[in-house]
Each structure stands twice: as structure tokens, then as C-alpha cells.
Amino acid sequence: MRKSFVFAAAGAALLLPATGAFAQTPTTFTADLTQANESGASGTANISLDGTTATVQIDGQGFFDGFPHAMHLHGEPGGDNICGPLNPADSGFDAADEDGDGFISVVEGVPAYGPVTVSLTTEGDTSPDSALAVDRFPTSGTLDYERTFELEPEVAENLSSLHIVVHAADLNDSGEIGDLEDEDGNMKESSLDPDLPFEATVPAACGQVTAAAAGGVDTGAGGTADTGGSNAALLGGLMGLSALGVAGARRRIGVQA
Numbered sequence: 001m002r003k004s005f006v007f008a009a010a011g012a013a014l015l016l017p018a019t020g021a022f023a024q025t026p027t028t029f030t031a032d033l034t035q036a037n038e039s040g041a042s043g044t045a046n047i048s049l050d051g052t053t054a055t056v057q058i059d060g061q062g063f064f065d066g067f068p069h070a071m072h073l074h075g076e077p078g079g080d081n082i083c084g085p086l087n088p089a090d091s092g093f094d095a096a097d098e099d100g101d102g103f104i105s106v107v108e109g110v111p112a113y114g115p116v117t118v119s120l121t122t123e124g125d126t127s128p129d130s131a132l133a134v135d136r137f138p139t140s141g142t143l144d145y146e147r148t149f150e151l152e153p154e155v156a157e158n159l160s161s162l163h164i165v166v167h168a169a170d171l172n173d174s175g176e177i178g179d180l181e182d183e184d185g186n187m188k189e190s191s192l193d194p195d196l197p198f199e200a201t202v203p204a205a206c207g208q209v210t211a212a213a214a215g216g217v218d219t220g221a222g223g224t225a226d227t228g229g230s231n232a233a234l235l236g237g238l239m240g241l242s243a244l245g246v247a248g249a250r251r252r253i254g255v256q257a
Ligand SMILES: [Cu+2]
Pocket: 070, 071, 072, 074, 116, 165, 166, 167
């Protein structure tokens, strides 16, 4: 009896520091979203984290008004992710723009900003499976997003290694999404799915998540990236984009045609 009690007490003592450190007062993170692909869009994100409960607020300006803006936390938790060169004037842009079309597609951006980790949907699932759940993303030019939801512990502990990417931009300033043509005069296709317009998924803005100065201590704990799991997450995210995006894009094109 006494022996098992001692073990139990020791176990509790071992657990306490970690639990205590993680359950303190809410910490705050911010992200300054700057344009990608010269979209002219920008924004500000604030994330209040209480344990694994996150309240995410995103306000923007200059986003295309009236089309779903897929928004995600990108990156391998604890990994070495950056927004990367996303505009032609950025150093390294030409190397990142693998097909030389003058834009950074979703696929061309992933090596820098990493896979979809969290889908910032307006309701329901927030996993990479909802990466392009087009009926559950903001459609306004100012985004006006606020939602409280649970994060995976690994994500909560490594928020400041992640990035917010907002997708969909009117690259040719036509007033529509989906009419950008390729060099053959056909609809320029998304890097994720040939049935999706390029403009529907292209990165429009990106911002690094940063711990705010006061109380925003980045635990930095558990920062070892699980490459296998992250690759699985990337695959899942891309499959989600593909599966969910086709129906949404077709519906959207139908509406606008
Ligand atoms: Cu994304």
C-alpha cells in the first residue's frame, strides 16, 4: 500500500511542472499579414491562447471581396518555417517560382511555409482535411474572422513556428476570380487541381505568428518536428484541397459564368 502511494505521489510531482507551465494565464500571439503575389492585401491576426484553447482574430484589407478565402496555419510545429519569397521583388523569388510564371503557387510556397496544420474555418472541423472547405471560409475583403477552438497540443506549444496564409487573389485585376489565362489562352490551373482556377488557391497574404512581448512566452518545448507525421498532414491537406476544392470551384464558376 505504502509503496504504491509513493509511486503515485512521485508521478504527480513529475507531471506538475509541465502541466503548470502549460496551464498559466492566456498568452497572446500576433501576425502581420503582408501581401503575396502583389495582391495588395494585408492584415493583422491576434491569437489568444489559454492552454490548448485558441481565440483567433483576423482582420484584413484589400482582399478580393466575394470569394472564399481559404486561411490556414501553415508549418511543421517546431520546424523551421518562413513565409518565404512571395513577391517578385523578394530575394529568392526566382528560385521559388519553379515554373517561372511570375507567381508563387500554393505548391511552390509549401517548401518555405510548410504544410497546412490548421484550417481557419468559420465553423466545424479545423483540421487539414478542411483545407479548402470553401463554404466555411470568410468571403469578405476584410476577412472579419474570429473563432475560438481547440488546438492539438503540439500546435499550441509551437504556435510561433507557424504562419498564417490567406488564399485567393484577383491576380489580373479583372474583378473576378478564375479568369486568369495561361499562355495557351486556357484557364490557368491551380497547382493543386487542374479543375480549380489558379486564382482561387494562390497565396494572397502571409504572416509569421509571433509571441507578443508581455506574457507571450514561447515555451519552445517539444520542438522536434515529426517529419513523418507532418508529411502525412501535408498529404491530407492536399487531398482535402483537391476533393473539397473541385466542387466549390465548379459551383463558383457556375455562379459567375
Ligand atoms: Cu494555406
